[in-house]
Amino acid sequence: MSIIKKIDKKDLGKLLEEWKQNFKLLTPSLQSGIADFTEWDGKDTSFTDWYRNTVIPPKRILLPLVENMFSYSKGNEGYRLETPPLDENKQLVFGIRPCDAKAFSLLDMTFKKDYQDTYYLNHRQNTLLVGLSCNDPYASCFCTSLDSSPSDASGVDIMLTDIKYGWLVESVTAAGEELIQNTENLEEASEEDRTEAESNKQSALQKISRHIDTKDISEKLHKSFDDEAFWQQISAKCISCGICTLLCPTCYCFDINDEVTVEGGSRYRSPDSCAFSVYTKMPVENPRSDKWKRVRNRVCHKYQVYPMLFDEIACTGCGRCIRLCPVNWDITQTLESLPSSEVKDAK
């Protein structure tokens, strides 16, 4: 049984203030000129007025743009190796959307399961997710086609849902329950509040207007893999920039680079994109020198390879790749137009 409380809108500042005492608190913000999760400044709660979702997906908290893996310097007694300090502070991500929280679970499959990635785990451990149900999804959102919903709580520790004067606060995990129990600035929720939250969840569900059919999608992609004419046609307008991958909440490809000076150096890990023609060109060659192969790769990796490896589609339907694409390349159109029959005699 989860614990259910509520928070009044006027008391949100107090609640965040309380949590800020014990956590590094991240909230949606426009501080940098674009919607992104940044450390809460201790006063601004205006994000509740404009926040639908961030441009920068919260995966950047786990996979930062610049990750220093180690540095070294040359001294009198030889080389000195420095590894970055561990994130010892607990952090709390306040207001993460269900799609982006689900993306964390999907990233876990690559970085936290069979292979344990030190850097990823360093940011992931001690991170609590306080989700905020969507009541105003974008026209580009299609989470309901991917086993999720605007109020899907499966990826978060605590879930908030809009009610008249604030939010219903529900614990989802044991860690979430513990936090709620130890939080002063929460009130008891009435039966009425619960009913209202439930009705808001239902109405948000109705607002999702974009749908795709994911039944047999892996199979369809498998069959269309060699249909060059199809992939050529759907990729013709793609400009091979990295927006759809770098701003996708589940894409995680990275590149590693050394920066070396006479005195020492550093090794950095940063995001890479399979959309780039120079992708993996540093070690060998890019096996996908043609644009249509790169477009196909992005679609297949999410909808065919990930299901094969982890039994989950690596897309959460957040719609960023549709909203932010400079030429309006729309993955849902591609998925809905996959050829139904296999191409024979493909080269």
Next chain:
Amino acid sequence: MKNENSQKKLIEEAKKLLKECRLQRIIGFEKGSLRFTTTPLITYDAADAERLVINPFIVNNLSNFLIGLEGKTAIVAKGCDSRSIVSLIQDNKVKREDVVILGIPCAGIIDLDKIEKLTGRDRDKIDDISLNGEKVLVSFNGEQGEFAAADVLFDNCLSCDMPTPAEYDVLIGEPVAPKPPVPPQELNELKEKLPADRWRFWQEQFSHCIRCYACRSICPACFCNRCFADENKPQWLSPTPHWQDNLLFQVTRSIHLAGRCTDCGECERACPVNIPLRSLTREMYDIVNDVFDYRAGMEKESAPLMAAYETEEAEDLIL
């Protein structure tokens, strides 16, 4: 009405061309998948030509798609796009005889970010937007707002040198006369800053760059087979997106575009993190105009700016 007539004419022309001229393809715009968007339509099928549209949202500079194509292509081009095509012809990237330019006189393209700011509503909550001469009408929830076109068009449209293409094969619609240019406000404000403040401004801006290279990918003038940013022998800048390297990339890109940039504004529009890139490229555009009396893509017979040298040119310019 005007758009609808032009659109009809365009579809007719496109079909005729695809049938008669042994075209390999036509590049134009079709309705996008989100409200108030268009998307490039690249097709060789005359039946697809029915989907071609002309409206104040045909934002992309389609000339970008011409690079590296084989065979003959018909292409829809606004004034700025036609200049990019001419510039590509000058740079020998496109042959004039390989393109059929369907020129579109353009009164400006609507900037949805500005509409959102002015109306306080997200684009997917707006019912209709229409451009009517100097006015833009926006309706939402039964209400209607009227805005001056100058307040909602893209900044680069406000200082457009060529609303009607000078180079074309077929002109679709009535020519639009150039308007007196509006000074680039953002750039002028930047120029008034103290150098230290300006430096801080760019440091802040480039600390958001995610190195998606959309600015480069969408730019028809960025046609290098291998960009210096991707070189690793020697490595000109770090692939790691430190703000210094991000800035170095963009400054170098602006210099490389001197004499090629037509100020179509695509780089700034494509940037997902809203870096005001046009302040760099427009400054370069103005410098080129001041120093060399040259504007890119105006004259297809003239040599590309950086490939020409006059003996009378100021000596202090050449080392």
